[in-house]
Amino acid sequence: MEDHYFGNIKGNILEFMEDVDHELYRKGIPLKTRHNEVAPNQFELAPLYQEENLAIDHNLQIMETLIKVADKHSMVALLHEKPFAGVNGSGKHFNWSIVDNTGTNYFEPSKSPLKNISFLLAISAVLLGIKKFGGILRASVADAGNDYKLGANEAPPAIMSVYLGEFINDLLDLIEKASTINEKEVNEITLGIQNLPKVNKDYSDRNRTSTVAFTGNKFEFRALGSSSSPAESGTTLNLIAAYGFDEIYKRIEAKKGDDVKRKALEVVKEIITETKDIRFEKNGYSQDWHEEAVKRGLPNAKNTPQALKLFLTDDVIKVFSKYNILTERELRSKIEVKLEGYVKRQKRLNTNMR
Template identity: 50%
Template sequence: MQNNKEDLLSIESKQAVSSYFGAMTFDHKAMRARLPKEVFQSLQETIKAGREITEEIAGVVAHGMKEWAMDNGATHYTHWFQPMTGSTAEKHDAFLSIDRDGTAIERFSGEQLIQGEPDASSFPSGGMRTTFEARGYTAWDPSSPAFLMKGGSGLTLCIPTVFISYNGEALDAKTPLLRSMNAVSKSAVRLLEVLGVTGVKRVKTFAGIEQEYFLVDKKYSAERPDLVMCGRTLLGALPPKGQQLEDHYFGAIPDRVLEFMQEVEHELYLLGIPAKTRHNEVAPHQFEIAPVFEEANISVDHNLLVMEVMRKVADKKGFALLMMEKPFAGINGSGKHNNWSIGTDTGINLLDPGDTPEENIQFLVFLVSVLKGVYKRADVLRMSIASIGNDHRLGANEAPPAVVTAFLGELLERVLDAIESGKIDLKTEKQVLNLGLSQVPVVNKDYTDRNRTSPFAFTGNKFEFRAVGSSQAASVPNMVLNTLMAEALDDMADAMLAKISAGKDRDTAILETLREEITATKNIRYQGDNYSDALQKAAEERGLPNLKNTPQALRTLESKDVQAMFIKYGVLSHEEIDSRLNIRLERYVKGVDIEARTLQLMLKTLVIPDVSEYQGDISSSYNNLASAAAEIGLADKALKSQAKHLKTLAENLSLLIDLTEELDGVAEKLETLDGEFAKADYCADVLLPFMVKVREVADRLELMVDRSRWQLPTYSEMLFEH
């Protein structure tokens, strides 16, 4: 079996992807080969039903998993989990054990598979426990397959787990996601039964998470303290060319970047991650990778692995991978478009309109349920994607605004309007586009065009939540989507059952409820340009929340009604809600504080010294010129022009020095404020705007200083040199 290690570490690129896809995962194929038939079947049935794994089965699985991992060269295992830091965590333990007689042997028990105990003292808990209360537990999530991760010169067996405290509170992002998936399944099955659909035991939510990112040559990023410390540029003048010509989008992928993408995809395929699409994005040096749909929890796990693999490969290839939502001012930022859908265990996509959506009552009920949930909980959805980086991106010309609306497209709008008005005889049919060219086939036309400005758009058989930030784990937005959907489905079922109890037949009850909710949710439907001022006006008229920054959005978690929703569906307890609010506020404040300190460092040690040195050279040159003016016959006008240039340079430098000194005081005041919301509001309303004010002066000076004297790599170099 030793050859397997070499095969996994160096597979020929000429092989078909299907021949090695998932080779580094303990998937169905590996389980079937390593586990007794009855154990394999029992494990699959248990996973499918969402039941707890018995210790007896776990022991057999652990042995098979260990043998598979060791045969492929692994010496250690880790419980891989998602603490509330926005990333992943792991503690490696060796399979090696020493018997009493000193004999070395590899062991891995069912108990070790099911449960681990990492030190939880340094992970954020948001006040659920004190620092000295260090015990925390990881528990195996068998629904997400274990995998082998390359690192150093070997492989480590990674076991996806949840992370809980000594008292059972969720200390991670995955536990609430799994709870929300159970909640929406229960509510959806109930509503289907009201609709007369039987035989469905479980309803699943699915996600396809597109990942946007920037690549910058590592030699440049290493010389930018802001990129190293903050992930985004705090200074930088725009180059003459940005994305005005729109020539980068879907353009030919540069060879060096393509080589990076190919290696990333190869590593992802080994991990069983179905990367499907790669392309240039709108901004220079911006790219995207998109996967195939998977169950939401697995999709979230895989997206975290995508980010980790890209970081490793980028470093190997001499790139810095930038995941921050707005790494460069003035050009497009990066999102993580979260394509979300819901389907039954019998294989039915509940958001598939079929050929005649006006006759598909099941589709219409679930479509309107989504609208109901998004309308009622738009503020919660906005909260789910609030962050420092996203605050810089949301509302810019490439991203959805802070206002959450839903887009359905012309045909579905007509269908809902017809039902609302009682004109249920509307007929639709599949449309095609005939280009009149004999060599070009007829093209099927979708029911809806794409609205790239909408934060929540229906795209054929799913919704695309476009406002998710590129750097964040997708666990929270998917957890929120599932929970608000569970609530909306229950509300729909309750309304239908109430009408049936009042004596109405089921079809009438369903249609009346549908018509009422179409009317009730009309305000969330917006078909126009979400980047326009018209949307801002419409939001005010319709009463839609417009939460422009993270502190405003996070206040949603203080709402008793919002807390009641999470508690009712068993997704988050009161203590877990408070902890998440505290953690996110703290991370926001600390993140802005780090940015302010980094800006101070750059101004004092790089920008001001560079400009001062250049000013000295210009002053000497001017003085020498003035002394020789009469002798060389230089006109006063020419001398005055150079004096004016020197004056402008000196005035801007003086202003920058004054603003830098003022920034010191503005940043220090943050430490004197009491309460995390007071600090967060100060960051959003005072500190960040002042940093922008300082930046404007520094960026003006960059365009006046000799490039050889400006130490910071420029936007032109970072964005246009491959």
Template identity: 50%
Template sequence: MSNESKKPVASYYGALTFGTEAMRAKLPKEVFKALQDTIKAGKKLPADIAGVVAHGMKEWAMEHGATHYTHWFQPMTGTTAEKHDAFLTTQMDGTVIERFSGEQLIQGEPDASSFPSGGMRSTFEARGYTAWDPSSPAFLMKGGKGMTLCIPTVFISYHGEALDEKTPLLRSMDAVSKAAIRLLDTIGITGVTKVNTYAGPEQEYFLIDKKFYAQRPDLIMTGRTLLGALPPKGQQLEDHYFGSIPDRVLEFMQEVEEELFLLGIPAKTRHNEVAPHQFEIAPIFEQVNLASDHNLLVMEVMRKVADKKGFALLLFEKPFAGINGSGKHNNWSIGIDGGMNLLDPGDTPESNISFLVFLVAVLKGVLKRSAILRASVASIGNDHRLGANEAPPAVITVFLGDLLEKVLDAIESGKVDLKTEKQILDLGLSHVPVLNKDYTDRNRTSPFAFTGNKFEFRAVGSSQPISVPNMVLNTIMAEALDDLNAEILAKIEGGMAKEDAILAAVRDGIIATKAVRYPGDNYSEDLQRAAAERGLPNMKNTPESVRAWTDKDTVSMFVKYGVLTAEEIESRYNVRIERYVKGIDIEARTLLLMIKTMVIPDASEYQGDLASSFNNLAAAAESIGLSDAALQSQAGLLKTLAEDLSKLIDLTAILEETIEEMEEQESELDKADFCSARLLPCMNAIREVADKIEVQVDRSRWQLPTYSEMLFEH
């Protein structure tokens, strides 16, 4: 730990970020003001001051030891990208100086040909541009022996198409802001110039000892264990959740938090999660574009610190079969810039008209666009997690809680005299204070649950950037707000008083959205039946889910709000299909490698030892008076292993054939469907037999670290 750990956090928070204080110190007053207007109000930065900002940023970075800068962006790879350039510049006379121009700050030109484009451009069309995003502060990233100045940017092609996940997110923020302002004006809240959406992603993760990780080709290549028998003890005693944090892990957490605080990332919560050696870190709410950047940095910082501490960080959604997977609960809200949270019910939600209007808009948006919302979190990892008994199902429903459901029922029936003063819990213990009772209980099975003053989108995967699901949330919300606004205006034009029109539109929305509201256990078969009866999409895997990107009405929505063009949507569909196929192919080939070079040799060697031991025993049976029954009992051990090994060898041959058959499919979508329907079941069949063999083989002969070792050795 550094010296910062001994200081109050406030004294060094954001020290490695070119934030307000650093800007004020390094920029002339008028330049500082212009930059703040750009950041806070979205005004364009005057071109003539970009050079001044660049110089001040460079001076600040070099004072902290930076020698290079990079445009830091989010390509469609699921992670970040950067190309480092030195401040060093050679002059005509051969001398060198450090220089960073306004042009270098505003625009970069990385090679775009090696990043996913989903067919928007040919491989030979290499030119791409990064453009500075002033709304997200530049920061210094530690690495090696120094610092690098990282400048958050968007990434676009030569013709202006978005090749990243940040550009559509920023567009969606603008779209939902404009739609919200229109609706607020209609309901009588005027003068609003900006509405923001906010996010607070709770990041779940596993830590295992690095020595075990290095011995698992499946973890290295795919992020998950393709083989592994469950240990006798897993999470069934429920003793890990919120338990005492092991010292070694706590030291890791403390260093991660220190690095995050230096970067101005508001890490708030740390705790043990449900599964053995699973943990969580959660931030304070931020504007959604900052939350998106910061979550990517959280994952990167955790990787670096974990490696330094002798851990391997596992962010895959389901790294261990039969053990709880990891999500990234995306807490989302919307509010007036610098003002009220529009999803805060207040003390009397039944009379809080802005809350009711925006609540109904959320319900309408989720109901209408649940398919694309589900598609926004579709991935190989989430396919293993969604629908299991620790994660939301593949059906998108909304949980509001008993009290809010009563409020909506009362409004629907016209009983607007309902009173919902804040409730309390009195435990009757003199030394325990009275507790405020929330408006909603927590339904941990719901994929989209109201949790007091925000919605928790619990279906987001732990390894996924939050840009895409929040971009989708913002866009469907913009559409829903406009639809609701149009309904209110139509009623007013039809002769209704404004207050009556608003309430009538809210009531209509309450009635229309009953299908998407589900108060019960989302893990149950009742939910599956309810989904079928209510016509809710139930897309079990990625190939089924990503088809939502091609729905014509969905495409029209994104185009209408200027979030994505039709070409950009098609590219994202293609990228997701391609990544799914390639990912499953890597998993299958890795499994094949492990079976051939590790499992079969280990089992065969042990089988030989058993056979030799049995033959020796059989030869001595008569002389030692061993009965035939006793001899046959020992023969049974050998027989079971031999039969399982033979079955595994046969299944391995089938897997090889299935991989070849997958490659023969005509289209990428055909390959994706084949992977889901044929290749994954084949892999699962192999795993079942291999895991059975694992518990028969002497541990000293088994090369792979076991679940017991990885999950219980700290």
């Protein structure tokens, strides 16, 4: 009964984790936490928050270090998403924010009214991007091992929805209900953001069934498999945000008048209405949500082949090419390689499970 989430880590496991700590520290990868997880002999660790490129490189080194150090301790580190049927599998949480070269985090509510407009625009850009390209966010985590885990009452469902928390949701609803965006409305809205309570970070992290959750000053993408590189998810989130900001810029430029703040909030108001379908605050595991998602027209790719097809729609091919990420030929080649890898891994999994 002592082997539970809040229990002490067993002595031999603690020795292993301390060795992992020391090895990673030598490589310049400090960890911030380690603890038991819910499955037997399952544990969690988390590195410090870093710039995306570096964080992804460090994540891959952590995986390699876990395997090597485990072997020295006569153990095996299982990075498979679902190594045993009937118990919880493993995954990664991708914490993602947008910070400029001055250190300003655009997902951090501020006491400055001007910066709060930036906050609303950044949130809107992500909502707009996920509304348009949520399918490829799902495809970015498509993998044979992850197919066994997504939606299995331990990971978020394969439906890409966004949880913003009570305070942000109420604020967006306030903006949407405003009949016109005048100076009075602008002041009320910016004051609302300014007064967001500090406990917002805790409130926004309460729904663990959400695929994408706003957690105070960042978004947390919770569908990544434990054996996968975070690189593709990071690329996809960056692409989604780039599309959203690009679209917002075009809309602001197209509006008449010189009041940029008013025009920006008018665009935010439009996007809030357009993206309401992807906002969901309740239980993502429930059958009601799966039925509701169908009504809202949200994609729900239940396996890797279905998900990878979403990379090959005309809109996706165009946006990858537009931002010089992948040409159509490169994108199709990538999907071929992924499908081949899926088939090979599925064969290995089926062999091991018999």
